[in-house]
Each structure stands twice: as C-alpha cells, then as structure tokens.
Amino acid sequence: MSLNIEQTALNTNTSVYKNIARKEYDITDEKREEYRKISQESRIAKLGAQNGLHKRIHEINTPMLDPGQFMPQLNDNGLTALSLFSGGGGLDLGFDRAGYRHTASYELIPICKKTLTFNRHEWLVNCGPDEGDVTQVDWKHLQGEIDVIHGGPPCQPFSIAGEQKGVKDERNMWGEFNRAVNTIKPKAFVAENVPGILSPKFEGFVKKYITNQISEYSIIKFEIHAADFGVPQVRRRIFFIGFRNKKNLKNFSVPKPTHLRQHFSNGNTPETYYSLFEEKLPRVLGVRASLGLPDIGFDNLAPTIRSAFTGKRNTTSILNSTAGQKSWGDMGIWPNGVQADRLKASAFPAKNGHFRLSVQDVGLIQGFPETWKFAGAVYQVLGQIGNSVSPPVAYNVAVNVLKALNN
Numbered sequence: 008m009s010l011n012i013e014q015t016a017l018n019t020n021t022s023v024y025k026n027i028a029r030k031e032y033d034i035t036d037e038k039r040e041e042y043r044k045i046s047q048e049s050r051i052a053k054l055g056a057q058n059g060l061h062k063r064i065h066e067i068n069t070p071m072l073d074p075g076q077f078m079p080q081l082n083d084n085g086l087t088a089l090s091l092f093s094g095g096g097g098l099d100l101g102f103d104r105a106g107y108r109h110t111a112s113y114e115l116i117p118i119c120k121k122t123l124t125f126n127r128h129e130w131l132v133n134c135g136p137d138e139g140d141v142t143q144v145d146w147k148h149l150q151g152e153i154d155v156i157h158g159g160p161p162c163q164p165f166s167i168a169g170e171q172k173g174v175k176d177e178r179n180m181w182g183e184f185n186r187a188v189n190t191i192k193p194k195a196f197v198a199e200n201v202p203g204i205l206s207p208k209f210e211g212f213v214k215k216y217i218t219n220q221i222s223e224y225s226i227i228k229f230e231i232h233a234a235d236f237g238v239p240q241v242r243r244r245i246f247f248i249g250f251r252n253k254k255n256l257k258n259f260s261v262p263k264p265t266h267l268r269q270h271f272s273n274g275n276t277p278e279t280y281y282s283l284f285e286e287k288l289p290r291v292l293g294v295r296a297s298l299g300l301p302d303i304g305f306d307n308l309a310p311t312i313r314s315a316f317t318g319k320r321n322t323t324s325i326l327n328s329t330a331g332q333k334s335w336g337d338m339g340i341w342p343n344g345v346q347a348d349r350l351k352a353s354a355f356p357a358k359n360g361h362f363r364l365s366v367q368d369v370g371l372i373q374g375f376p377e378t379w380k381f382a383g384a385v386y387q388v389l390g391q392i393g394n395s396v397s398p399p400v401a402y403n404v405a406v407n408v409l410k411a412l413n414n
C-alpha cells in the first residue's frame with residue numbers, strides 16, 4: 008500500500024511519535040485479523056455505496072446549529088497572539104473572532120498548514136518537523152512582540168484514555184510551553200488541557216512543572232464545559248491562564264455560561280449551576296437538533312468525541328468509550344465510518360439503520376462553524392477536530408482575557 012506524503016508525515020514526523028506508534032500498534036495476531044476483517048467488510052460496503060447499491064435511508068441533513076453565531080467577530084483589539092501547538096485551529100479561531108492579531112502558529116503535523124492557511128491565507132503558519140516543531144524554535148526574536156501566547160500542550164500524558172505517565176511521557180510539552188512564555192514574556196498566556204491534569208496524581212506535576220516554572224505569572228486554573236457555550240457535546244477542559252501583572256488577574260473572570268445544559272442527563276451539572284436558570288439563558292441543543300435530524304422523541308449531548316491519538320490508527324470513528332457507544336445508539340447515530348461529506352454519508356447507510364455522520368457534522372458537534380474547512384483525509388480531519396478546543400469556548404476565554412488586560 009502506498010502512503011501519501013501527508014499520511015507518512017503524520018505517522019512518523021518525530022522519533023517520539025515513531026516510538027509511541029510502534030508501542031500502540033503492537034497488537035496480537037488475533038486482533039490484527041479482527042481489524043483486517045472489519046476493514047475489509049467496511050471497504051466492500053463502501054464500494055457498494057459508491058456504486059449506488061444501497062437504499063438511501065436518510066436524506067442529506069441541513070443543520071440547525073451555526074456555532075459562528077456564538078462568536079460574533081469583534082473589531083481588531085490591537086493585541087497580538089502567538090499560537091503554539093495549533094492543530095486544526097480551535098484556539099486560533101476563537102482568538103481571531105475575539106479580535107486578536109495573529110502573529111504566527113506553530114504545529115508539528117504538516118497537514119494542519121493546509122487547514123490553517125486555507126482558512127486564513129494571510130496568517131504566518133509554521134507546520135511540520137522543519138518549521139513547526141516548538142522544541143527547535145529560539146523564541147528570542149519574539150521577545151516583547153507578543154501580548155498573549157495560547158496553546159494546548161499535548162494532553163496524552165494526562166488523559167485518562169492514556170497511561171497518564173505525565174512528565175515521563177516524551178509527549179509532555181509543558182516545558183516547551185513554559186520556555187516560550189519565559190523567553191517572550193507576553194502580558195498573558197492561555198493553556199488548555201484535559202481534566203486528568205487536575206487529578207490528585209498530577210498535583211505535584213502541576214506545581215513543579217507548571218506554576219513554579221512560570222513563576223513570574225499570577226495563574227488561575229479552572230474547568231470549562233463546552234455545552235455551557237452552546238456546543239452539543241459533553242466536553243470538559245481545563246484552562247491555565249497567567250498574567251504578568253497581578254492586577255490583570257484581579258480583573259479576570261472565568262467565562263460565564265451562555266447556554267443551559269442541565270436538561271440533558273449527561274451534562275454533569277453541579278448544584279450551583281441551577282441559579283443560571285434565572286438568567287433565562289438559551290438551552291444548548293442536542294446533537295439531533297443541531298444536525299437537523301428528524302425528531303425521534305429523544306435527544307442528548309454527544310459523548311466526548313475521540314481525540315487524535317486514542318483508538319485505532321487512522322480510524323474514522325469518533326467513539327471514545329463503550330459508554331459513548333450506548334449514548335450514540337440511543338440517539339440513533341452511528342459514530343463510526345465517518346464520511347468526507349454529507350452526500351457520501353447519506354449514500355452509505357449504517358448496518359443498523361442509524362444516521363451516518365460526515366466530517367462537517369463532527370466539526371459542528373465540536374463547535375466549528377461550517378465556514379472553517381479542514382484539509383486532509385477523513386482520519387486526519389477527525390484528528391484535528393478531536394484534538395481541538397471548541398472554538399466558542401476559546402472565544403469566551405479570549406474575550407475575558409482581553410477585558411482583564413484592558414481594565
């Protein structure tokens with residue numbers, strides 16, 4: 008089988024990723040045979056779909072949700088932003104819509120360059136091992152030039168879906184994030200990660216390798232639930248925000264929800280949340296409503312979608328757990344074999360008759376407006392989406408950082 012250049016680069020771009028890939032895919036012969044059968048069956052079914060052999064069981068959907076509405080474009084606020092670990096641009100898009108001036112993006116995976124430059128051709132985008140690897144950049148040239156550095160250092164070392172090796176994991180990039188902050192000395196930084204990083208296991212890590220290493224900054228850390236910002240997904244993420252000037256931290260407030268989610272059972276609602284009822288916020292839509300699917304008398308938030316490095320290599324599934332499978336099933340949605348577009352999805356019925364997703368649908372479930380286009384094969388697009396910060400979350404954080412810096 009021949010791999011295209013991007014695919015090769017994605018899988019082998021550094022020795023770290025090579026080693027990890029080798030370990031993760033060291034599977035038994037039985038498992039290999041099982042995967043081979045599944046992929047063969049799915050190839051045959053897909054060929055059938057391409058040749059019109061299947062009865063189209065669902066129409067091409069017209070989504071009701073437009074996450075762009077949750078991020079009205081703000082005027083240029085004069086502040087410069089540097090993006091590290093940019094991926095497919097979730098944080099970048101949120102900061103852009105909040106009016107920041109994009110200075111540059113740095114990202115290891117080559118295909119992300121196509122995504123970012125396609126959407127914002129005027130941006131300076133450095134991607135791939137030669138130009139995008141943050142470990143190779145001497146940040147001195149940006150000293151004093153940047154107001155805010157934002158980035159999501161890889162979360163695999165802390166994710167409960169992984170081995171949680173923290174500092175011992177070669178993918179731990181917090182040291183690099185800190186080095187950029189300490190060299191460039193921006194007014195503020197914004198770093199995002201998975202909830203696992205605040206587990207008791209990593210208390211020592213957070214103190215030693217984050218707060219102590221960026222000690223010139225006054226730091227606040229908090230959790231955000233994407234559904235509180237209109238994103239139809241159970242997705243909790245942790246933010247660390249630091250300000251060089253203590254006064255700015257005093258003026259910072261954690262973004263307040265713009266939507267209610269407690270009408271969904273899997274929203275994980277804390278008691279204090281109920282006071283928001285009184286503010287008459289709009290309710291976050293469920294997945295079916297968001298995607299414009301017919302009413303079946305039940306709807307829900309999507310379970311957390313898979314991030315790029317969990318699950319099988321090059322998978323086109325967004326399933327993250329067995330519990331997730333049931334949740335998708337209850338909504339009549341098939342989370343595997345995601346298709347490149349809605350036409351292909353509607354022509355390729357899932358065996359159980361459930362709705363088949365397209366990458367555009369998955370983008371919406373993550374809070375990307377459809378105007379934001381992703382480059383690459385389906386598995387690469389899903390990788391960029393699954394790794395990203397939901398843009399409406401990024402936007403609300405960026406707006407509150409702006410308020411804190413301007414006060």
Ligand SMILES: C[S@@+](CC[C@H](N)C(=O)[O-])C[C@H]1O[C@@H](n2cnc3c(N)ncnc32)[C@H](O)[C@@H]1O
Binds near residue numbers: 093097394
């Ligand atoms: C959690 S994702 C970031 C997603 C992004 N913040 C967004 O909102 O879309 C982490 C990213 O860090 C990238 N990465 C890992 N090591 C890197 C390195 N040495 N230099 C640059 N990027 C790296 C990964 O390829 C991955 O895309």
